Amino acid sequence: MDPVERLYLDALMADPAVPAHSLRPQLLAGARARRRPAAPTAAWAEPYAGRVAAMDALLAEAADDDWSRVIVEGWTLQELVAHLAAKDGLLAASVGAPVLGPPIDTTDSLARTRDLQAYERSRSPEQTRRDWRAQADALCRHLADLDPATAATLDGLETGLGDHVLGRSLETWIHTADAARTARVRLPDPIAEHIHPTADLCARLLPWTMLFSGMDGGAGHTLHLTLTGDGGGEWRIPLGAEETTPGTPDVSITADVVAFCFLLGGRGDPAAFPAELGGDLALARDVLTAAPALSGP
Amino acid sequence: MEAPYDDRVLHQRVVGGDESALGEIYDRLSSLIFGLSLRVTRDRVIAEDITQEVFLVFWERPLAYDPERGSLRAWLATIAHRRAVDHVRAEERRRVSALGPRLFEREPARPEDTVLAADEAERVRQAVTSLPGSLREALELAYFGGRTYRQVGEELGMPEGTAKSRIRLALRRLADALAEEEV
Numbered sequence: 001m002d003p004v005e006r007l008y009l010d011a012l013m014a015d016p017a018v019p020a021h022s023l024r025p026q027l028l029a030g031a032r033a034r035r036r037p038a039a040p041t042a043a044w045a046e047p048y049a050g051r052v053a054a055m056d057a058l059l060a061e062a063a064d065d066d067w068s069r070v071i072v073e074g075w076t077l078q079e080l081v082a083h084l085a086a087k088d089g090l091l092a093a094s095v096g097a098p099v100l101g102p103p104i105d106t107t108d109s110l111a112r113t114r115d116l117q118a119y120e121r122s123r124s125p126e127q128t129r130r131d132w133r134a135q136a137d138a139l140c141r142h143l144a145d146l147d148p149a150t151a152a153t154l155d156g157l158e159t160g161l162g163d164h165v166l167g168r169s170l171e172t173w174i175h176t177a178d179a180a181r182t183a184r185v186r187l188p189d190p191i192a193e194h195i196h197p198t199a200d201l202c203a204r205l206l207p208w209t210m211l212f213s214g215m216d217g218g219a220g221h222t223l224h225l226t227l228t229g230d231g232g233g234e235w236r237i238p239l240g241a242e243e244t245t246p247g248t249p250d251v252s253i254t255a256d257v258v259a260f261c262f263l264l265g266g267r268g269d270p271a272a273f274p275a276e277l278g279g280d281l282a283l284a285r286d287v288l289t290a291a292p293a294l295s296g297p
Numbered sequence: 298m299e300a301p302y303d304d305r306v307l308h309q310r311v312v313g314g315d316e317s318a319l320g321e322i323y324d325r326l327s328s329l330i331f332g333l334s335l336r337v338t339r340d341r342v343i344a345e346d347i348t349q350e351v352f353l354v355f356w357e358r359p360l361a362y363d364p365e366r367g368s369l370r371a372w373l374a375t376i377a378h379r380r381a382v383d384h385v386r387a388e389e390r391r392r393v394s395a396l397g398p399r400l401f402e403r404e405p406a407r408p409e410d411t412v413l414a415a416d417e418a419e420r421v422r423q424a425v426t427s428l429p430g431s432l433r434e435a436l437e438l439a440y441f442g443g444r445t446y447r448q449v450g451e452e453l454g455m456p457e458g459t460a461k462s463r464i465r466l467a468l469r470r471l472a473d474a475l476a477e478e479e480v
Contacts, residue, residue, distance in 0.1 A: 002413075009374055011475065014468035019348065031352075031356040061358065190309065
């Protein structure tokens with residue numbers, strides 16, 4: 001910024017001018033009418049509500065031809081939103097929250113994705129966007145009264161509802177980043193308070209990504225994982241899927257927290273992943289190689 | 298110039314749909330935005346409308362702002378300035394058309410993405426030269442010389458805290474000088 005402009009703004013701030021009456025209440029009411037805030041929900045589901053609001057902010061920037069542009073998996077932006085709505089809908093159905101679109105007749109997320117994409121192709125992108133958001137917000141409101149430890153099933157995987165919702169948060173985040181890249185929009189990261197539980201989920205998934213990749217070298221080993229940046233932290237993870245208590249770490253990985261979440265989400269090449277490895281290096285590399293194993297479309 | 302850390306976090310919160318972040322940004326910057334709009338339009342009601350609109354537009358389209366390119370304050374001030382100038386120009390056009398057609402219509406200047414138009418920037422520079430020597434010196438070192446408060450203190454032979462309060466006083470005087478000129 002030009003120094004004269006900076007000087008001018010600093011001078012204006014040194015001599016505050018105040019409107020006759022506070023415009024704040026009017027502003028907040030007006031804001032709500034222009035763009036819906038994140039849906040109110042339980043604290044543990046807020047990372048998801050926040051990613052839904054961020055995706056919606058990105059969709060608000062989309063012009064007509066942006067909607068037919070291919071983003072990822074060969075899907076257009078409209079089809080991508082239908083995909084998010086498909087998986088959100090399966091989770092909504094499993095906890096008794098409202099589901100929009102044609103009735104659900106499958107538990108498979110790809111089959112549901114195909115059904116919903118076929119349905120949405122005959123509608124306008126705005127309708128697709130509106131229903132995706134309405135269903136997600138209804139899910140958030142429904143989650144407000146639920147215990148995150150409640151068992152829930154999505155795509156044949158039964159685990160705590162809290163982890164499923166964080167999984168939805170991560171997927172919504174990653175697809176928003178996909179769409180932002182195509183639109184050449186710089187997407188800010190979620191706040192640290194939302195990144196941290198997402199990173200925690202990713203850290204806890206590591207024994208399962210190893211198992212799923214057929215790498216059985218993890219049993220009996222403990223990983224010391226250090227994730228740097230806002231929302232990061234340190235974890236001790238037993239790498240055998242059957243083990244619940246960590247031992248003394250004999251392998252370590254240090255990496256950027258956002259890059260790590262994206263690696264688990266299938267974005268980034270494990271072989272080229274920027275990380276500092278220590279201890280059993282071959283095992284550390286196996287952990288990274290296996291990391292994207294649970295990421296679907 | 299990258300935005301300060303606080304700006305980034307507020308922006309992250311607004312993108313994530315957190316309306317309390319909008320309230321915080323309003324509390325911090327509304328008097329600046331209102332003051333700036335008032336200086337350009339000289340109409341309190343219009344300035345209030347512009348202020349309201351600047352914050353609403355930021356809430357509605359938060360991804361139009363890129364913290365890599367500058368502070369939130371500069372971004373909102375730029376929007377306010379553009380809207381205020383647009384308003385003044387529209388008023389002028391209305392007055393001109395009420396007076397009847399003219400042979401030579403002046404080519405309207407293209408609204409630029411700045412906080413200050415060239416003539417306004419010149420007024421600010423003039424106002425700086427009207428300040429008492431000691432205040433002017435501190436201000437020029439800090440803003441045009443790119444010095445930190447500590448460096449300003451060293452060059453003027455005073456503690457950092459004294460340099461800081463001198464610069465603050467200079468800014469208030471500058472605001473007064475700009476205001477007087479407008480009357």
